[in-house]
Amino acid sequence: GESVGLHLPTLSVQEGDNSIINCAYSNSASDYFIWYKQESGKGPQFIIDIRSNMDKRQGQRVTVLLNKTVKHLSLQIAATQPGDSAVYFCAENYADKLIFGTGTRLQVFP
Amino acid sequence: DVKVTQSSRYLVKRTGEKVFLECVQDMDHENMFWYRQDPGLGLRLIYFSYDVKMKEKGDIPEGYSVSREKKERFSLILESASTSQTSMYLCATTQGRNTEAFFGQGTRLTVV
Numbered sequence: 187g188e189s190v191g192l193h194l195p196t197l198s199v200q201e202g203d204n205s206i207i208n209c210a211y212s213n214s215a216s217d218y219f220i221w222y223k224q225e226s227g228k229g230p231q232f233i234i235d236i237r238s239n240m241d242k243r244q245g246q247r248v249t250v251l252l253n254k255t256v257k258h259l260s261l262q263i264a265a266t267q268p269g270d271s272a273v274y275f276c277a278e279n280y281a282d283k284l285i286f287g288t289g290t291r292l293q294v295f296p
Numbered sequence: 297d298v299k300v301t302q303s304s305r306y307l308v309k310r311t312g313e314k315v316f317l318e319c320v321q322d323m324d325h326e327n328m329f330w331y332r333q334d335p336g337l338g339l340r341l342i343y344f345s346y347d348v349k350m351k352e353k354g355d356i357p358e359g360y361s362v363s364r365e366k367k368e369r370f371s372l373i374l375e376s377a378s379t380s381q382t383s384m385y386l387c388a389t390t391q392g393r394n395t396e397a398f399f400g401q402g403t404r405l406t407v408v
Contacts, residue, residue, distance in 0.1 A: 194336050216396040229300075229386055229399030230339075237394065275338060277397075282346075283354065284329070284388075284397055288338035 194273070196291040205263040207290045209276035214257060214267070218279035221250060221261045223272045230275060233261070268294050299323070302387050302400035306353030309407050315374040317403050326392060328363065329354075330369035333384040333402070345370055377407045 199205045203275065222230035236243045236250045236259075243250050249262040259276050271294045276287045278292040303318035318329065327346050331339040331354075339355030344363040351362050359381060363371045374381055384404050388397040 220396055227400050227402075229388075231399070232396045235396055279394055282393055283341060283344065284390075285341070286331075286339040288336060
């Protein structure tokens with residue numbers, strides 16, 4: 187999961203396994219959440235979003251789960267592929283600003 | 297496709313120089329943002345703008361200013377660059393509230 191500080195948490199998974207990346211967000215009044223993927227040398231790219239009136243949303247190979255009670259967000263990636271290797275950020279929309287977590291590095295090994 | 301273009305991929309500047317980072321978007325989005333990204337700290341908001349000639353401070357505005365004279369362009373200005381401002385700078389846009397942000401490719405600034 188994500189944490190504050192200089193060390194970037196890393197999740198290592200085998201190709202074909204499922205990945206779960208976790209995020210604790212800050213503000214209980216946040217009403218919109220996004221997961222981004224950032225590959226080396228590129229800007230963050232949108233993966234999936236969820237509004238606070240939902241607790242689950244599915245995309246292609248990805249699922250986002252929202253637990254407002256404990257202010258927790260997770261991203262599940264099914265059948266992880268080498269191309270999924272990247273840094274993943276969660277973001278919460280609070281007071282019309284997007285606030286980002288510190289990121290989790292996903293490493294996929296054969 | 298939304299395109300957010302940052303004028304430079306890499307910049308090297310000297311301490312004390314005035315530095316301009318430019319961001320242009322082509323989708324008529326209302327909102328534009330400048331973030332800096334540092335290892336282990338994620339993306340931190342410097343300034344944002346919801347309209348032309350409008351600006352709001354983000355979480356770390358010190359040492360920076362911005363300009364939005366036209367809707368499509370949002371400039372970040374380092375008045376007197378310092379080595380602590382060596383970082384990756386990312387511009388982003390959104391169409392409205394609770395919509396995804398589209399990012400530029402980033403500008404890696406090194407201040408020596």
